[in-house]
Amino acid sequence: xxxxxxxxxxxxxxxxxxxxxxxxxxxxxxxxxxxxxxxxxxxxxxxxxxxxxxxxxxxxxxxxxxxxxxxxxxxxxxxxxxxxxxxxxxxxxxxxxxxxxxxxxxxxxxxxxxxxxxxxxxxxxxxxxxxxxxxxxxxxxxxxxxxxxxxxxxxxxxxxxxxxxxxxxxxxxxxxxxxxxxxxxxxxxxxxxxxxxxxxxxxxxxxxxxxxxxxxxxxxxxxxxxxxxxxxxxxxxxxxxxxxxxxxxxxxxxxxxxxxxxxxxxxxxxxxxxxxxxxxxxxxxxxxxxxxxxxxxxxxxxxxxxxxxxxxxxxxxxxxxxxxxxxxxxxxxxxxxxxxxxxxxxxxxxxxxxxxxxxxxxxxxxxxxxxxxxxxxxxxxxxxxxxxxxxxxxx
Amino acid sequence: xxxxxxxxxxxxxxxxxxxxxxxxxxxxxxxxxxxxxxxxxxxxxxxxxxxxxxxxxxxxxxxxxxxxxxxxxxxxxxxxxxxxxxxxxxxxxxxxxxxxxxxxxxxxxxxxxxxxxxxxxxxxxxxxxxxxxxxxxxxxxxxxxxxxxxxxxxxxxxxxxxxxxxxxxxxxxxxxxxxxxxxxxxxxxxxxxxxxxxxxxxxxxxxxxxxxxxxxxxxxxxxxxxxxxxxxxxxxxxxxxxxxxxxxxxxxxxxxxxxxxxxxxxxxxxxxxxxxxxxxxxxxxxxxxxxxxxxxxxxxxxxxxxxxxxxxxxxxxxxxxxxxxxxxxxxxxxxxxxxxxxxxxxxxxxxxxxxxxxxxxxxxxxxxxxxxxxxxxxxxxxxxxxxxxxxxxxxxxxxxxxxxxxxxxxxxxxxxxxxxxxxxxxxxxxxxxxxxxxxxxxxxxxxxxxxxxxxxxxxxxxxxxxxxxxxxxx
Numbered sequence: 001x002x003x004x005x006x007x008x009x010x011x012x013x014x015x016x017x018x019x020x021x022x023x024x025x026x027x028x029x030x031x032x033x034x035x036x037x038x039x040x041x042x043x044x045x046x047x048x049x050x051x052x053x054x055x056x057x058x059x060x061x062x063x064x065x066x067x068x069x070x071x072x073x074x075x076x077x078x079x080x081x082x083x084x085x086x087x088x089x090x091x092x093x094x095x096x097x098x099x100x101x102x103x104x105x106x107x108x109x110x111x112x113x114x115x116x117x118x119x120x121x122x123x124x125x126x127x128x129x130x131x132x133x134x135x136x137x138x139x140x141x142x143x144x145x146x147x148x149x150x151x152x153x154x155x156x157x158x159x160x161x162x163x164x165x166x167x168x169x170x171x172x173x174x175x176x177x178x179x180x181x182x183x184x185x186x187x188x189x190x191x192x193x194x195x196x197x198x199x200x201x202x203x204x205x206x207x208x209x210x211x212x213x214x215x216x217x218x219x220x221x222x223x224x225x226x227x228x229x230x231x232x233x234x235x236x237x238x239x240x241x242x243x244x245x246x247x248x249x250x251x252x253x254x255x256x257x258x259x260x261x262x263x264x265x266x267x268x269x270x271x272x273x274x275x276x277x278x279x280x281x282x283x284x285x286x287x288x289x290x291x292x293x294x295x296x297x298x299x300x301x302x303x304x305x306x307x308x309x310x311x312x313x314x315x316x317x318x319x320x321x322x323x324x325x326x327x328x329x330x331x332x333x334x335x336x337x338x339x340x341x342x343x344x345x346x347x348x349x350x351x352x353x354x355x356x357x358x359x360x361x362x363x364x365x366x367x368x369x370x371x372x373x374x375x376x377x378x379x380x381x382x383x384x385x386x387x388x389x390x391x392x393x394x395x
Numbered sequence: 396x397x398x399x400x401x402x403x404x405x406x407x408x409x410x411x412x413x414x415x416x417x418x419x420x421x422x423x424x425x426x427x428x429x430x431x432x433x434x435x436x437x438x439x440x441x442x443x444x445x446x447x448x449x450x451x452x453x454x455x456x457x458x459x460x461x462x463x464x465x466x467x468x469x470x471x472x473x474x475x476x477x478x479x480x481x482x483x484x485x486x487x488x489x490x491x492x493x494x495x496x497x498x499x500x501x502x503x504x505x506x507x508x509x510x511x512x513x514x515x516x517x518x519x520x521x522x523x524x525x526x527x528x529x530x531x532x533x534x535x536x537x538x539x540x541x542x543x544x545x546x547x548x549x550x551x552x553x554x555x556x557x558x559x560x561x562x563x564x565x566x567x568x569x570x571x572x573x574x575x576x577x578x579x580x581x582x583x584x585x586x587x588x589x590x591x592x593x594x595x596x597x598x599x600x601x602x603x604x605x606x607x608x609x610x611x612x613x614x615x616x617x618x619x620x621x622x623x624x625x626x627x628x629x630x631x632x633x634x635x636x637x638x639x640x641x642x643x644x645x646x647x648x649x650x651x652x653x654x655x656x657x658x659x660x661x662x663x664x665x666x667x668x669x670x671x672x673x674x675x676x677x678x679x680x681x682x683x684x685x686x687x688x689x690x691x692x693x694x695x696x697x698x699x700x701x702x703x704x705x706x707x708x709x710x711x712x713x714x715x716x717x718x719x720x721x722x723x724x725x726x727x728x729x730x731x732x733x734x735x736x737x738x739x740x741x742x743x744x745x746x747x748x749x750x751x752x753x754x755x756x757x758x759x760x761x762x763x764x765x766x767x768x769x770x771x772x773x774x775x776x777x778x779x780x781x782x783x784x785x786x787x788x789x790x791x792x793x794x795x796x797x798x799x800x801x802x803x804x805x806x807x808x809x810x811x812x813x814x815x816x817x818x819x820x821x822x823x824x825x826x827x828x829x830x831x832x833x834x835x836x837x838x839x840x841x842x843x844x845x846x847x848x849x850x851x852x853x854x855x856x857x858x859x860x861x862x863x864x865x866x867x868x869x
Contacts, residue, residue, distance in 0.1 A: 018654040057658040064665040075675045083680035087688065090697065098706045117714060118705075135705065149613055167613070197614060206771030215614060223774035230774065239614060249738050249767075250827060252820075259618070269817045273664065282421055283615070292686045302421065309683070311674040316683075323469040323480060325425045336690035337683070338697055345422075346483050355684055362476070368606050378717070380695040381706045387610075395695075395706035 014039055015054045031055040072314050080307070080316045084355035090338070093351060093361045098381070099393035103130055103139055106148075107387040109166070109371050114155045117378045121162045122391055123150035129164050131176065134383065134393055141176055143184045152200045156207040163191070163210055165198035171212045173224055192222045200243045204268075211254060211268075213240040219256050221268060233266050235273040242286045248293040255296050257284030263298050265310065277308050279315045286330045290354075291337045297354075299328035305342045307354060319352045321359060330372045335379030343370025349384055349394075365392055423487070423517045430489045433464055434509055440464050445506065453583050455493060455506040462502045478502050486608045488516050491594035496545060496602045498594070508587065514595040516609070522599050525566060526629045528555040530596060532570035537577075547603050569632055595629070689732060693725070727848050734827075734835045746847070750838045758795035759826050759834065762788045766823040770816045781814035789822075799825060 010023045016039040023034045031053045035043065106126035113120055118135040127148045131141040151166040156173075165171035171192035174184050192198070196215035204211050209230070210222045219233040219240055238259035246253045253274065257263045263284055265275040282301035289296045295309040295316070303324050307317035319340065326346035333340055339360065340352040349363040349370055368387035375382050381395040433439045440460045445452040458481075465477040481500030485491055490509045491498055500507070514520070531552040534544055544552065559566060577585060601607050674682075691697050695704055702712045716723070722742045730737040730746070737743040744764075751757035765784050772780055788797050789807065799807070803825050810818035838844055 013654070016655050018656070054655050054658065057655060057662065061658055061661050061665065064662060064669065068665055068668055071669065072673065075673055077675055078677045078680060080676070080680045080683065083677065084684060087684060093696065095696075118711075135711065151614070199614060204771075208771055208773045225773035226775060228774055238618075241614065249735050250824075259615075269820065275668070276664070290683070291690065292683075294686075295683065303425075309674075309679045311682075312676055312679045313668065313671060313673045316676065316679065321470070323465075323471045323476060325429075325480070326422060326483065334694050334696045336694035336697060337687045338691055338694060346480065348479070355687060364479070378695070378714075379693070380700065380704050380713070382696075388606075393706060395704055 010034060075312060080355060081357040087355060090353060090360055095361060095363055095394045097365050097392045098395045099134055099137060101132055101134060101137065101391040104128060104389045106389060108385040108389060108391055109151045110153045111372050111374060111383055111385040111391060112153055112155045113374055113376050113383065114159050115157055115377055116159055117376050120383060121153050121155050122385055123153035123164050125149050129153060129162065131162065141184060143174060145185065152198050154201050154203055156203050157205060158207050161207055163201050163203065165201060167197050169194045169196060169198060171198050171201045171210060191224050191227050192220060199239065199241050202243065202245055204245060211243060211245065213243040213256055215239040219243055231268060231271045233271055235264055236260050236262065241283060244288050246293045247289050247291060251293055255287045255289065257287040257298050259283045263287050263308065275310060275313060277315065279306060285328065288331050288333060290333055291335065297331045297340055299331045299342055301327035303327055305331055305340065305352065317357050319357060329370060332373050332375045334375055341373045341375065341382055343373045343384060345369045349373060363394060420517065426484055426487060426489060427517065452506060454587055455508050458501040458503050458505040458507060461500060461507060474502055486606060488514065488594065488598035491597065493590050496597050497605060498597055508590055510594055511591045514591060520599065522629050524555060525632065527596065527600055528559055528566045529569045529573060529630055531555065532566055533573045536570060536574050569630060573630055693729065724848065731839050734831045746843065747838055750841055750843050751834060756834060758788065758797050759830050761795060762797050763823055763826050766819045777816050778814045781811065781818050784819065785811055797826060
């Protein structure tokens with residue numbers, strides 16, 4: 001059969017194969033179809049299957065979503081904050097800045113605690129990574145990286161290495177030497193390779209595996225020693241902005257949040273997306289598990305933070321206020337899960353009572369956006385990183 | 396004080412001509428709703444002309460009026476909070492103090508004016524340095540004290556003159572043209588427009604030390620929608636050959652449109668979710684509450700620490716204690732909350748192992764630990780280790796033989812044909828459940844655990860040495 005020429009009305013991704021090409025706009029029964037000429041031929045050869053056009057599939061998907069929502073609503077017999085009325089109100093929280101870590105010359109974008117509860121690694125738009133003993137304010141290591149905007153950094157569980165990455169689309173591991181004169185940048189080893197910026201990284205309970213999230217819409221699990229890709233996670237339809245590993249000893253899951261407004265829970269072993277939550281009205285900037293691993297919180301550009309329970313498979317609380325109109329960029333729980341610390345683009349950190357849904361405190365001090373908040377491993381302090389070039393320790 | 400600007404300046408450099416765009420549009424829409432309402436004749440603040448010292452100040456409102464309005468309309472209790480959010484809205488460029496370049500809100504009689512919608516950030520302004528040069532040049536041409544350049548502006552002008560030396564004549568001409576246009580306007584109107592124009596530049600070329608609110612998170616830049624793909628000039632200046640697209644505004648790559656395959660996958664996913672057995676909210680709430688309440692005594696933000704929190708007292712004794720060999724009674728108590736908690740703590744894991752050894756049933760825990768280790772190994776060591784585990788725990792005549800039901804055993808032996816880090820998932824899960832329901836419960840009742848749990852309660856008679864001895868001998 002010779003190639004037929006036709007008048008292409010539209011150009012774009014084919015609804016069948018997804019490739020961008022001139023599209024034929026035809027109708028099957030009353031459903032419009034926009035297929036490339038190849039797929040139209042394939043369809044014609046196969047004969048039209050039981051109305052399985054994109055539109056009818058979309059309709060099926062919509063009706064399933066409605067059914068799912070109905071099913072979930074049936075289990076919604078009470079709100080969390082209502083049940084929480086019976087518990088005592090928290091005493092006044094008097095959190096103060098105990099340390100200010102100065103040393104970066106541009107926005108601090110990320111930080112992570114070491115398991116020893118006092119060391120911190122931070123990364124900045126100035127291309128530098130600094131390892132601090134936050135207790136003494138001593139800068140123990142400084143690494144200059146070739147790219148600016150180092151958006152993610154993580155401390156290895158052993159405390160002997162750090163991982164970082166950003167606009168270079170990579171995640172590299174740097175072993176921390178005891179010799180302060182050694183040039184750490186030279187020992188940097190590229191482990192993860194993405195096709196867009198690296199937004200988040202974390203070690204998975206050992207120095208040997210690294211979990212990453214990227215602006216290319218995927219997450220991935222890597223073998224540090226060989227740089228081999230062990231598993232990739234596809235499902236987000238836009239940039240993945242954050243991830244967090246489940247805290248349980250028996251856990252094999254992690255949660256990710258993206259610009260597609262979704263938070264997805266993944267099984268690390270199979271690469272499958274096991275649960276998905278979509279109730280934010282804008283980008284999900286950060287996700288963090290509740291300490292038991294049965295729930296997680298998220299922060300979004302829609303100026304709210306939300307709390308989702310995995311067993312109920314739904315959102316169970318929203319933390320918002322009329323006076324909070326700037327996006328929330330980061331969240332973390334206190335050790336018991338009673339408090340949620342959230343950093344915002346209005347330079348403040350709001351502390352929420354997770355169960356009652358009320359705001360307990362508001363921490364002022366930073367002079368620009370908060371990029372990251374993290375509670376220390378033993379829960380004794382909160383560290384915040386900001387676009388004002390500093391980090392603060394609150395306790 | 397909430398808002399302090401640091402003494403050391405961020406220097407404005409004329410070579411940095413690409414300033415990243417404004418923050419996300421939903422935020423601006425929200426701010427604009429507030430700003431529109433606040434200027435409403437009925438619902439808003441009193442904007443009026445104030446007579447002062449032989450002159451009239453048109454269209455102003457006091458800072459405290461704005462603060463009061465924000466408190467009432469945004470349900471804010473603390474005036475400090477209202478000042479903070481007001482300052483942020485000012486810093487974004489929606490209103491400004493008429494006698495200051497620094498955009499912040501004060502709760503007093505300071506006069507503020509609202510910005511003209513023409514200059515609103517939502518119009519996606521990215522003013523070029525040529526525009527800024529024209530503006531500063533124009534200011535020097537007008538002989539009015541209120542329009543005199545501030546020090547930093549004079550410095551900026553000098554730098555721009557050096558940078559644009561070759562086209563300064565062009566800039567000068569444009570400035571002259573602007574001055575002519577301005578002269579034609581009504582005096583009062585001019586006062587207002589001049590201040591609004593100055594406020595616009597205070598946003599896009601802020602005072603050194605002030606936050607530049609036009610800076611954006613680079614991760615969000617790609618998806619910014621700018622209807623004006625071409626850079627537009629504040630003064631309508633079109634330069635030769637500079638009608639190029641802003642480098643930031645590359646065709647945004649939107650969310651991938653759903654293909655048939657995507658929707659089919661979604662349908663499979665949704666069906667799986669429908670089959671999922673979910674818990675009722677009341678049960679979930681009870682579970683969350685009881686978990687949190689159980690751990691609140693361990694949460695330093697909620698319960699005072701003993702010894703003190705190192706960060707508040709500068710005394711690291713708490714940490715020294717925790718790393719020492721003797722676990723506190725509180726810590727030992729935590730091991731009784733769940734098997735997970737006991738295994739999470741190396742000391743708890745040790746004690747549980749010792750207990751199992753005393754019962755000659757430690758192979759289960761040792762298997763579980765070996766599999767945890769397997770999952771954390773470098774890829775190249777995995778296959779061998781998996782084999783080693785089989786030999787030690789599952790093979791015929793294995794030295795530490797564990798009990799698996801035939802089903803799990805079959806499945807595991809199949810997995811071992813292609814050994815990987817998840818070959819023992821099934822078996823590990825089975826063994827964990829066994830330990831949880833059987834050995835763990837006995838462990839909690841055992842002398843070895845109970846002695847340690849009760850020890851501190853008996854008072855300070857037991858020294859550290861004796862406690863360690865207890866742990867070693869049991």
